[in-house]
Amino acid sequence: GQQVMQIPQYQHVQEGEDFTTYCNSSTTLSNIQWYKQRPGGHPVFLIQLVKSGEVKKQKRLTFQFGEAKKNSSLHITATQTTDVGTYFCGVFGNEKLTFGTGTRLTIIP
Amino acid sequence: EAGVAQSPRYKIIEKRQSVAFWCNPISGHATLYWYQQILGQGPKLLIQFQNNGVVDDSQLPKDRFSAERLKGVDSTLKIQPAKLEDSAVYLCASSFAAGGYEQYFGPGTRLTVT
Numbered sequence: 042g043q044q045v046m047q048i049p050q051y052q053h054v055q056e057g058e059d060f061t062t063y064c065n066s067s068t069t070l071s072n073i074q075w076y077k078q079r080p081g082g083h084p085v086f087l088i089q090l091v092k093s094g095e096v097k098k099q100k101r102l103t104f105q106f107g108e109a110k111k112n113s114s115l116h117i118t119a120t121q122t123t124d125v126g127t128y129f130c131g132v133f134g135n136e137k138l139t140f141g142t143g144t145r146l147t148i149i150p
Numbered sequence: 151e152a153g154v155a156q157s158p159r160y161k162i163i164e165k166r167q168s169v170a171f172w173c174n175p176i177s178g179h180a181t182l183y184w185y186q187q188i189l190g191q192g193p194k195l196l197i198q199f200q201n202n203g204v205v206d207d208s209q210l211p212k213d214r215f216s217a218e219r220l221k222g223v224d225s226t227l228k229i230q231p232a233k234l235e236d237s238a239v240y241l242c243a244s245s246f247a248a249g250g251y252e253q254y255f256g257p258g259t260r261l262t263v264t
Contacts, residue, residue, distance in 0.1 A: 072250050083241060084193065086252040129192050136248045137206050138183075140192030 044068075045132050047141035055149050060117040062144035064130035073113045074131040074138065075104060084129060084140075087115075122148050152176065154256035156242050162262045168230035171259045175223070175244030181205075183253065184217055184227050185241040193241055199225065200248050232263045 046065045054060050064073065072091045076084040088097055090106035090113060097104045103116045117124055125148050130141040155174040163169050175182050180201050185193035196215065197207040202222040210217070214233070219225040229236055239258040245251040 074250075074252065083255040083258050084243075084253075085255070089250060089252065091250070133250055135206070137195055137198060138253065139195070143192050 045130060045139060045141045047130060047144055049144055050142065051145050051147070053147045053149060054120055056122060057119050060120050060124070060146055062115050062128050062130075062146075064113045064115075064132075064141050066111050066132055068111070068134075070110050070113075070132050072133055073106060074133075075113075075115055076129045076131060076140075077126050078129065078143075079126040082126075117146075120146070120148055122150060124148060154242055154244055154254055156240075156256035156259055158259055159257060160260050160262075162264065163232055165234055165263050166231040168228065169232055169261065170229075171227045171240050171242075171261075173225045173227070173242030173256060175225075175242070176254055179244035179246055179254075180222075181245045181248045181251070182219055182225050183243040183245075184225070185243065187239045187241055187258070189238070196227070198248070205248060229261075232261075234263050237261055237263045 048063050074089045075087040077087055078084045088104050093110050094108045095106040101118045105114045127143040127145045129143045131138045157172050161169055182199045184196045186196050187193045196210045197217045198205040199219040202219050215229055217227045239260050241258045242256045243253040245253045
């Protein structure tokens with residue numbers, strides 16, 4: 042099956058600092074999705090990337106798809122307490138979405 | 151627009167007992183998914199339906215798990231008999247169609263097997 046690695050597994054940042062999580066695959070991806078799961082909550086769709094080198098922004102969040110379509114990143118500028126949660130990437134293969142291991146972000150006020 | 155509904159929200163059973171979960175997807179969504187999420191891990195797909203047909207059930211432990219979506223709308227997932235390692239959150243999700251459509255998740259059912 043599809044293998045996807047996310048790093049880091051955990052990230053603790055001071056409020057106001059930046060945060061980045063990376064998603065890496067050994068195979069070329071058709072597209073990639075990002076989800077956020079708040080503590081005790083369910084995954085919520087954030088964005089989908091399709092094109093090589095694509096960059097999309099949502100307020101303080103910047104999503105990037107690698108040129109080779111084998112990796113992706115999510116960057117949050119100036120983190121806030123509302124950013125707390127686990128961020129998952131999801132990759133498609135055979136019409137099935139495989140989730141990464143996730144990066145758990147905690148904010149130190 | 152109503153979201154994905156799931157019930158129950160919590161369930162505690164003893165090992166070797168059976169349990170069933172129910173999911174009602176967003177109206178008009180053809181594709182329905184059941185995921186198992188063990189604490190600290192990402193959701194793992196158990197089964198994917200397209201209308202009332204199974205698209206993928208390669209990771210469903212078929213000796214104890216079963217799922218159906220008879221009328222192509224709501225779905226049930228059953229575990230019989232349960233094992234300790236089945237303790238997890240069971241998430242139902244739906245999407246407009248299969249492939250690269252965003253998935254909408256329900257609140258999940260937290261199962262504890264003792």
